């Protein structure tokens with residue numbers, strides 16, 4: 001047996017979800033459940049709702065599900081829409097398409113504003129389409145804050161402004177699955193009606209909790225929405241008892257983990273969390289742009305003001321295989337990366353730098369990627385890691401500013 005078949009040391013997890021679960025969160029979940037009526041469990045859960053509102057920056061209602069992001073997507077749709085309702089989908093990448101496909105599967109209709117997967121849809125196009133919808137047939141706009149497949153981020157306040165300028169009553173839905181506790185998001189200030197998220201990215205938790213925040217306007221729409229639902233149903237979950245809030249037994253152990261994660265985020269301070277992600281993202285792009293001088297790769301996102309803070313998608317030139325890079329990096333070097341999704345399948349790979357991530361973890365991933373290029377013979381300009389280090393050292397000298 002080759003010595004390489006035995007893996008030693010820590011493996012690196014640089015996927016854009018699931019992300020690393022910090023020890024404090026892991027430890028918080030190593031416990032026996034309490035009786036579901038135990039006041040200690042109930043008060044812990046209450047504080048999770050309270051503090052999650054600080055992360056969403058909302059005073060509105062939050063619903064929690066034992067579900068992944070797809071569950072939260074479905075909860076958002078079936079609670080506010082009826083079969084036949086039309087949703088506008090500004091295309092940003094794999095996940096905007098995926099949310100639209102889910103709406104179709106739930107008997108809603110969708111209309112896509114076509115994008116090119118390298119930049120966000122101009123909010124003026126959303127404004128114009130809504131302004132032309134005189135009968136208000138469109139009931140909602142499905143926005144992904146950052147499409148994790150393309151690493152393109154859109155400007156949620158600009159979309160809100162576009163909707164307002166059109167005078168259209170459509171609900172604004174925002175998927176914050178890869179952005180909550182990574183990039184600034186302000187549900188109330190930005191006038192978002194329905195915000196969706198999940199536990200396994202910026203919240204540093206295992207997959208398995210889904211969240212939906214709903215504005216008063218969304219709760220009004222809910223009263224008229226006739227989509228079939230039971231587990232997801234907001235009306236049932238608005239009841240006071242915990243057993244109803246969760247439509248059954250609460251996912252108590254995950255909630256202990258969430259409690260620990262919220263403590264860590266609030267201790268660091270959201271502004272510092274965002275700044276840390278900005279620094280790590282910029283360091284990653286600096287490395288990619290350096291490697292790319294050899295001609296085999298480039299950043300997928302083309303507008304600097306749309307770069308993502310939690311993930312970087314690297315687009316490969318014809319003839320280079322992103323799946324191979326990802327497989328070799330994971331199987332040989334024990335560093336997990338994201339692959340190219342849907343239109344980008346095989347044509348890209350992704351470096352995740354969100355959640356419980358620090359500089360040495362990022363250096364490890366960037367060095368593993370360089371080693372993979374060297375191993376596979378992918379042309380790259382050596383020294384991307386050094387460039388990332390130089391940048392992060394400069395940030396450190398100026399007090400952490402990206």
Ligand SMILES: Cc1ncc(COP(=O)(O)O)c(C=O)c1O
Nearest residue numbers: 017068069070095148177178198
């Ligand atoms: C932007 C976005 N939306 C939705 C999802 C789906 O979440 P899940 O895989 O937890 O169902 C993901 C997952 O990566 C995502 O990145």
